[in-house]
Structures are given as structure tokens and as C-alpha cells.
Amino acid sequence: MKSKVLIISALVVLAGCDLQPQSGELARDMVVQTQYDQQSVSGISNVFTDYSTYVLRQDTIGFVSNRNSRTYLIESDLNIANGYVKPVVNLVGSNLAARGYQRVEDDGDPDFAVNIVILDNFSFFQTIQYPGFYPGGYYGFYGYYFPIVTTYYSNYTTLVIEIVDIKNATGNQYKVIWKAFIGDLNNTFDLRGKTLEAIDQAFVQSPYIQKN
Numbered sequence: 001m002k003s004k005v006l007i008i009s010a011l012v013v014l015a016g017c018d019l020q021p022q023s024g025e026l027a028r029d030m031v032v033q034t035q036y037d038q039q040s041v042s043g044i045s046n047v048f049t050d051y052s053t054y055v056l057r058q059d060t061i062g063f064v065s066n067r068n069s070r071t072y073l074i075e076s077d078l079n080i081a082n083g084y085v086k087p088v089v090n091l092v093g094s095n096l097a098a099r100g101y102q103r104v105e106d107d108g109d110p111d112f113a114v115n116i117v118i119l120d121n122f123s124f125f126q127t128i129q130y131p132g133f134y135p136g137g138y139y140g141f142y143g144y145y146f147p148i149v150t151t152y153y154s155n156y157t158t159l160v161i162e163i164v165d166i167k168n169a170t171g172n173q174y175k176v177i178w179k180a181f182i183g184d185l186n187n188t189f190d191l192r193g194k195t196l197e198a199i200d201q202a203f204v205q206s207p208y209i210q211k212n
Contacts, residue, residue: 030182030183030184030188030194030195030197030198031181031182031183031184032180032181032182032198032201032202032205033180033181033182034178034179034180034181034202034205034206035178035179035180035181036177036178036179036206036208037175037176037177037178040165040175040177041177041178041208046208047165047167047168047177048099048208048209048210048211049210049211049212050111050167051101051111051112051167051211052101052102052111052211053101053102053103053104053108053109053110053111053112054096054101054102054103054104054110054111054112054113054114054163055103055104055105055106055108055110055112055113055114056089056092056093056096056103056113056114056116057089057116058086058089059074059075059085059086059089060072060073060074060085061073061085061088061089061116061117061118062115062116062117062118063117063118063120064117064118064119064120065119065120065121066120066121067120068120073085073118080191080192081192082192083192084191084192084195087192087196088116088159088195088196088199089116091196091199091200092114092116092161092199095199095200095203096114096209099203099209099210099211100210100211100212101211110166111165111166111167112163112164112165112166112167112177113163113164113166113174114161114162114163114164115160115161115162115164116159116160116161116162117159117160117162118157118158118159118160118185119157119158119159119160120157121156121157121158156183156184156186157183157184157185157186158181158182158183158184158185159181159182159183159185159195159198160179160180160181160182161179161180161182161199161202162176162178162179163176163177163178163179163209164176164177165177178206178209180199180202180206182195182198182199182202
């Protein structure tokens with residue numbers, strides 16, 4: 001699997017003199033990483049040129065979370081101005097249409113399927129250290145001192161877009177031949193706008209997705 005990574009920044013690249021972004025700036029960025037299956041996408045044989053049709057769920061996007069049991073999201077779940085689910089789905093469809101592919105229903109014998117999923121990952125853990133010395137420099141006797149507790153947590157949410165090869169499936173075995181990872185959805189200052197910008201960028205850096 002070959003990959004490409006690009007950061008969609010809220011800043012104009014040439015507008016400032018700083019060579020290294022500050023941490024607050026990075027929190028506003030959307031990282032776009034795309035991966036493709038090298039056996040399916042090569043200079044000799046590119047399966048994308050053999051595709052004509054695809055299927056994509058219209059009104060929902062998948063949801064996988066380690067703290068929530070729901071499996072999909074609809075527009076009302078997110079409560080974002082001007083919507084999120086439909087703009088995301090429609091933009092993916094628009095990019096595919098621009099590359100020469102036609103959207104069909106499940107029973108329309110599609111050549112590939114597009115999955116859009118939000119991965120929500122929250123991690124929390126602690127470390128405990130017991131100081132092993134007296135202020136005067138005498139070591140030992142841990143029990144005389146309260147432990148030092150350090151808490152760590154990670155809250156990272158990623159939008160994943162997958163293209164699944166249906167046309168060349170073997171029995172019930174389907175191959176994911178392209179993926180785009182977009183995040184972090186939690187920390188961006190403009191969730192809808194930056195997500196849409198990142199989706200466009202995912203296709204820009206994947207020129208091999210092309211009918212002709």
C-alpha cells in the first residue's frame with residue numbers, strides 16, 4: 001500500500017515568515033493521507049480505468065467509536081450549520097463524477113463501492129510514580145510521600161473514505177483499493193469547511209482515480 005500525506009492549513013503558506021508552525025496552528029490543520037493498492041493501481045494496469053459505476057450511501061455516514069455504540073450518523077446527529085453529512089457525501093460524488101464515474105443504486109451492478117466512515121477514538125490512561133527520597137537526600141521509604149499521578153488522554157477523530165473493488169471480487173472477498181484519512185475533526189476551527197477542502201485535496205493527490 002502506497003501513501004501520500006498533505007496538510008490542509010488554515011493559513012496561507014506564503015503569508016508569513018515563520019518556517020515552523022506553532023502548535024495552535026497545527027491544531028487547526030486537517031491532515032490528508034491517501035493510500036492505494038499498488039497491485040490494483042500501476043502504470044501497466046489501473047483498475048480505475050475499467051470502472052464505470054459506483055454506489056455510495058446518500059443520507060448517512062458510518063460511525064465507529066470506542067465510547068459510543070451507534071454505527072452511523074445522520075444530519076440531525078451533528079447539528080452543524082449548513083449540514084455535514086450531505087455536503088460530505090455530495091462532494092465525494094462530485095469528485096467521482098468529474099473523474100468520469102456514474103452513481104447507481106445497489107441493484108445497478110456497480111463496479112465499486114464508496115464507504116465514508118468517522119472513526120472516533122478516545123484514549124485515557126495514568127502513570128503513577130512514587131518519589132524515593134527525603135528532601136534532605138535520604139533515599140527509600142516510598143510510603144512517606146504521596147504518589148505523583150500523571151494523566152494522559154487522546155481524543156482524535158478521523159474521516160475515512162474507502163473505495164472497495166466490487167467488479168473484481170472473488171466470491172465474498174472484496175479488496176479496498178484506495179483510502180483517504182482526514183483529521184483531526186475534533187480540533188479544526190471550521191469542521192465543515194476544512195473537511196470539504198480536505199476531500200477535494202484527497203482526490204487532487206490521487207490522479208490515478210480516473211475513468212479515461
